[in-house]
Amino acid sequence: MLVRFGVSIPRELLERYDRMVRAKGYTSRSEALRDLIRNALVEQEWQEEREVAGTLTLVYDHHTGDLPGALTGLQHEHHHLIVSVLHVHLDRHTCLEVLVVRGKPRELRGLADRLGSLKGVKHSRLTTTTLGKDLG
Amino acid sequence: MLVRFGVSIPRELLERYDRMVRAKGYTSRSEALRDLIRNALVEQEWQEEREVAGTLTLVYDHHTGDLPGALTGLQHEHHHLIVSVLHVHLDRHTCLEVLVVRGKPRELRGLADRLGSLKGVKHSRLTTTTLGKDLG
Amino acid sequence: MLVRFGVSIPRELLERYDRMVRAKGYTSRSEALRDLIRNALVEQEWQEEREVAGTLTLVYDHHTGDLPGALTGLQHEHHHLIVSVLHVHLDRHTCLEVLVVRGKPRELRGLADRLGSLKGVKHSRLTTTTLGKDLG
Amino acid sequence: MLVRFGVSIPRELLERYDRMVRAKGYTSRSEALRDLIRNALVEQEWQEEREVAGTLTLVYDHHTGDLPGALTGLQHEHHHLIVSVLHVHLDRHTCLEVLVVRGKPRELRGLADRLGSLKGVKHSRLTTTTLGKDLG
Numbered sequence: 001m002l003v004r005f006g007v008s009i010p011r012e013l014l015e016r017y018d019r020m021v022r023a024k025g026y027t028s029r030s031e032a033l034r035d036l037i038r039n040a041l042v043e044q045e046w047q048e049e050r051e052v053a054g055t056l057t058l059v060y061d062h063h064t065g066d067l068p069g070a071l072t073g074l075q076h077e078h079h080h081l082i083v084s085v086l087h088v089h090l091d092r093h094t095c096l097e098v099l100v101v102r103g104k105p106r107e108l109r110g111l112a113d114r115l116g117s118l119k120g121v122k123h124s125r126l127t128t129t130t131l132g133k134d135l136g
Numbered sequence: 137m138l139v140r141f142g143v144s145i146p147r148e149l150l151e152r153y154d155r156m157v158r159a160k161g162y163t164s165r166s167e168a169l170r171d172l173i174r175n176a177l178v179e180q181e182w183q184e185e186r187e188v189a190g191t192l193t194l195v196y197d198h199h200t201g202d203l204p205g206a207l208t209g210l211q212h213e214h215h216h217l218i219v220s221v222l223h224v225h226l227d228r229h230t231c232l233e234v235l236v237v238r239g240k241p242r243e244l245r246g247l248a249d250r251l252g253s254l255k256g257v258k259h260s261r262l263t264t265t266t267l268g269k270d271l272g
Numbered sequence: 273m274l275v276r277f278g279v280s281i282p283r284e285l286l287e288r289y290d291r292m293v294r295a296k297g298y299t300s301r302s303e304a305l306r307d308l309i310r311n312a313l314v315e316q317e318w319q320e321e322r323e324v325a326g327t328l329t330l331v332y333d334h335h336t337g338d339l340p341g342a343l344t345g346l347q348h349e350h351h352h353l354i355v356s357v358l359h360v361h362l363d364r365h366t367c368l369e370v371l372v373v374r375g376k377p378r379e380l381r382g383l384a385d386r387l388g389s390l391k392g393v394k395h396s397r398l399t400t401t402t403l404g405k406d407l408g
Numbered sequence: 409m410l411v412r413f414g415v416s417i418p419r420e421l422l423e424r425y426d427r428m429v430r431a432k433g434y435t436s437r438s439e440a441l442r443d444l445i446r447n448a449l450v451e452q453e454w455q456e457e458r459e460v461a462g463t464l465t466l467v468y469d470h471h472t473g474d475l476p477g478a479l480t481g482l483q484h485e486h487h488h489l490i491v492s493v494l495h496v497h498l499d500r501h502t503c504l505e506v507l508v509v510r511g512k513p514r515e516l517r518g519l520a521d522r523l524g525s526l527k528g529v530k531h532s533r534l535t536t537t538t539l540g541k542d543l544g
Contacts (some may be wrong), residue, residue: 001283007278007302009309010192010408017309020316026253030279036308037281037289038258044292052198053226058222059268086222088236090189094268098191098234100224117162122174122271127263132195135258136282137419143438144412145445149544153445156452166415172444173417173425180428272419294443296521300541303527310530325498327506329463331540334524358494358510362461366540370463372496385432394543395450399535404502407530 034136042130046105054108055127056099056115063093064120071118075099078111094122102131143169155166170272178266182241190244192235192251193264199229200256207254211235230258239268298391306363306408314402318377325355326380327399328387335365342378343390346373350383366394374403415441442544450538454513463535464507464515464523471501472528479526483507486519502530510539 021032045052064070075082083100090096101108108126116124156229157168181188211218219236226232237244244262252260316322332338340408347354355372359380362368380398388396427439453460470476484489491508498504507523509516516534524532 002280003279003283003286004280005286005301006276007305008274009302009306011273012274012406013306013309013313014275016313016406019332020313023143024249024253029277030254030281032253033279033305033308034281034285035252035257036170036305036312037285038150040308041288041292042259047163053195053232055191055232055263057263058264059265061268073400078178083224084189084222085178086220086234086236088219089240090267091164093267096189096191096236096265096387098222098236100222100232100234102226107205113160113326116171117160119163119167120220121171122268123265125263125265126189127261129193129195129232129259129261131226132258133227134288135286136194136285138416139419139422139471140414140416141422141437142412142414143441144410145438145544147411147496148411148542149442149445149449150413152449152542156449162489165413166417169415169444170417170421173421176444177421177424177428180451235509265426270419270424298525299527304525307484307524307529314531323505325467327463327465327504327535329535330538331461331537331543334539355496356494358492358506358508360491362510362539363541368461368463368508368537368540370494370508372494372504372506380507387436388443389440390433391435393443394431394446394540395537397535397537399463399533401454401465401467401504401531403498403531404504404530405499408466 012035031083038135039133042128044132045053046128049104049106051103051131052108053129053131054101055129056101056108057123057125057127058097058099058115058121059090060095060097060118060121061093062095067118067120071097071115073113074118081107081111139165174271177271178264181266183194183262185240185242186225187239187267188241188244189263189265189267190237192237192244192248193261193263194235194251194257195226195259196231196254196257197229198231203254203256206252207233208231210250210254217243278308278328285338287347310407313407314369314400317398317402321376321378323375324377324380325401325403326373327401328373328380328384329395329399330367330369330371331362331395332367332390332393334367339390339392343387344359346386346390353379353383371373446543449543450536453538454536457512457514459539460513460516461513461537461539462509463515463537464509464520465531465533465535466504466505466507466523466529467498467531468505468526468529469501470503475526476530479505479523482522482526489515489519
């Protein structure tokens with residue numbers, strides 16, 4: 001259910017904001033504001049140890065020792081946190097893998113540490129997002 | 137080709153670092169250091185407008201207007217930047233989509249703004265990673 | 273001059289937001305929203321190479337070589353970027369120094385690199401803020 | 409006391425790193441590495457709720473209601489967390505104030521929320537740094 005409320009704001013501030021909103025491609029100022037609000041709430045979800053969603057991006061060289069085996073093994077140990085995986089071959093040596101993950105922030109950070117610390121993983125990044133509940 | 141160099145460091149600092157390295161699951165201090173180095177280099181790649189890889193994570197409600205159509209249309213307009221897409225159904229309404237993207241940081245940020253600003257997209261995050269070239 | 277506009281928003285989203293706003297100590301939802309807007313604009317200022325303000329925080333051991341002399345020398349070379357400096361003695365060895373800086377983001381990042389790379393500086397952080405123009 | 413250890417690393421990776429180290433103004437690769445290590449440890453301090461140092465940067469319009477009084481009052485309530493304050497007049501209306509703070513991360517975040525949410529504060533930023541203990 002939609003509700004409506006009013007915001008008072010200095011004219012100059014609103015004009016600057018409207019320019020930025022248009023530059024980013026928004027068709028409505030309300031939608032841009034709702035996105036600011038949702039971003040702030042998602043940050044909070046990750047601080048409060050609620051169940052969240054995330055993505056874990058790994059770039060690695062699959063020729064390193066038994067890295068593919070180690071990655072697969074570790075991922076299966078944590079299968080309850082991993083929803084699915086997308087694998088891209090960046091070049092002859094380099095793989096990019098994105099895991100969609102779901103769980104408590106602390107568990108997801110632990111998994112990211114374990115996978116990111118494997119030899120041959122060149123870069124790893126845990127991205128914080130949300131299950132989207134109560135985010136309109 | 138591997139080379140070897142020496143680092144001198146206060147003993148206390150090294151001990152604290154070794155504890156952190158073990159806590160994260162690294163089996164070797166060298167590997168942990170190489171990861172710190174690679175992270176610093178990847179940050180730099182994104183500032184220098186070199187070709188990079190990234191992932192763009194979107195959480196959205198597919199029941200919003202013609203959001204699936206709009207997302208598909210915009211993605212096809214930028215197909216040269218998008219390597220592939222993984223889609224997960226989080227619940228009856230909510231989708232999580234991860235795009236693996238590749239291009240200049242400026243182009244990828246533009247694409248992220250366009251997709252993230254669509255009505256119905258609840259959260260969007262551009263994650264900076266790398267094509268892995270010259271990162272050992 | 274204040275203007276007023278309306279935002280429509282799903283009721284649940286607004287309720288969650290209001291709880292966060294109260295938890296942070298805001299007395300009005302409008303003020304919290306204006307802060308979100310200003311934050312987004314300040315981020316943009318730092319990407320657009322407009323003149324900005326910032327603070328540069330350094331933690332260092334003043335017993336290291338001629339670090340105090342080197343810091344003073346470098347700061348004077350860049351005196352046009354440095355508005356003023358606050359110095360705190362954290363313990364017998366350790367100093368915390370905050371420089372209020374003002375200039376183009378690129379210049380400020382360069383200064384931060386130069387000071388942060390001096391031997392004996394244990395931690396340095398450039399904080400992005402604003403001259404406050406047109407931010408209501 | 410200084411100790412020394414060896415790192416093995418692919419030649420290309422080391423060459424790229426050395427270029428970045430020089431560009432940032434470091435005179436030694438070891439010093440650059442020690443800084444990467446210290447940064448990682450300081451991040452960890454803020455997650456572990458150890459006592460830390462920080463700076464809190466506020467930009468505000470001192471003509472707003474009784475903002476100067478409110479800021480002073482709140483700061484005195486938290487005087488045990490605030491080491492000292494530097495105040496800069498950016499223009500006729502706008503002040504920049506940096507507080508050097510010291511305490512548990514949770515307390516410092518709470519203080520930052522309280523001050524940042526006051527009406528008239530245009531931008532606030534809590535910067536995470538360290539008391540410098542055991543950081544070499």
